[in-house]
Amino acid sequence: MAAVSESRFPALFNKAGRWVKDHRSGSFAALTFAVSVSLALFFGLSGLSEAEPKLTYEILRETDVLDVRTPVEDLQITFQNEDIQGENLNLRIYAMRIVNNGEVDILQTQYDQDEIWGLQVIGGRVIEARLIEGGSGYLSTKANPRVVREDIVEFEKAIIEKGKFFSFNMLVVHPKDVTPEIIPLGKIAGIEGITLTRVPVKVEGPGFLSDLFGGGWAVQLVRAVLFVMSAAVVLGLFAAAVLSYSFLTSAIRRRRIRRSVVMKSLSSQKQRDLLSEVYLHHGMAGLNDLREKLGSSERLELEAATLGTVVLAGESEFRILPAYYSASSLEEAEVLARDGDAGLGADPAFQERLDLFLQELSNNRQVF
Secondary structure (H helix, E strand, O other), X not given: OHXXXXXXXXXXXXXXXXXXXXXXXXXXXXXXXXXHHHHHHHHHHHOOOOOOOOOXXXXXXXXEOOOOOOOOOOOOOEEOOEEOOOOOEEEEEEEEEEEOOOOXXXXXXXXXXXXXXXXXXEOOEEEEEEEEEEOOHHHHHHOOOEEEEOOEEEOOOOOEOOOOEEEEEEEEEEEOOOOOEEEEEOOEOOOOOOEEEOOOOOOOXXXXXXXXXXXXXXXXXXXXXXXXXXXXHHHHHXXXXXXXXXXXXXXXXXXXXXXXXXXXXXXXXXXXXXXXXHHHHHHHHHHHHHHHHHOOHHHHHHHHHOOOOOOOOHHHOOOOOOXXXXXXXXXXXXXXXXXXXXXXXXXXXXXXXXXXXXXXXHHOOOOO
């Protein structure tokens, strides 16, 4: 049971660990880039201009009070001494809502005091405007729509906080063949134009960015310090993970070397030291590269001619320091020998032990 757990334990770190180790410099570079970009975005977004106010007029419902499509003889409908039926008129009730769906409050100082704030009905005559709901106790008493002219309804220039609203009904009389048009009136600082819609809008509070980057310079300073500290903690944890993986890998490889039957069968201490160094530093990839190199006399001769300055491990482009892996070092480690005119040649016994060592590691599901 212990042997099974031991063989499975290294596999837990296989893909992630190997990738981190092989791409260590790239990983740190990516983290550095991410932190730099995040800081740039942080200070860039926090320096954005302040949110603008927004005001919307919503037509919630339109209801015809009288819907007599076919004239009926002797039927007379009058309203304020007007014959609605005879003069081909219609009475319509508009249910409307005025809502601050922006991200800032609308204050009394933002209204243009020289202009009427309200609405105008084109193609109809306003009979009555009556408040039916206020989004707050303040607006329930302060918002006071009133008819100031037969085609104009004026509102009190009240404070409308973000997300707040007030609703009212408006009774309009108009010719049946004319559809009244409602036009917002007034000017509010920061609002280019008041929106009129027949589709109720969703009333929301401050946006995500406003919540995230809101506050004065002191808040921004504290936030920046905390952000940098958090980035440092993340980098520290990443570095600790890399170092822990390297330490764990080294410990497991040393234990494998101590327990290896093949390593104990090597009579040459120099050969044991060579295999230990290659495996400790480069794992099975290094051992496979060593086997490939020993099997190529041309590569060995080229290595000896260049004094072992560069060593490549085939397609994986795995580089091993020539301090203990160059052709001259391999010769000193009693792995290579010169055989007269034949040049450099690998020790067959060592090659056999190397293959057995790789097989031993593979059988134990060694992945490091």
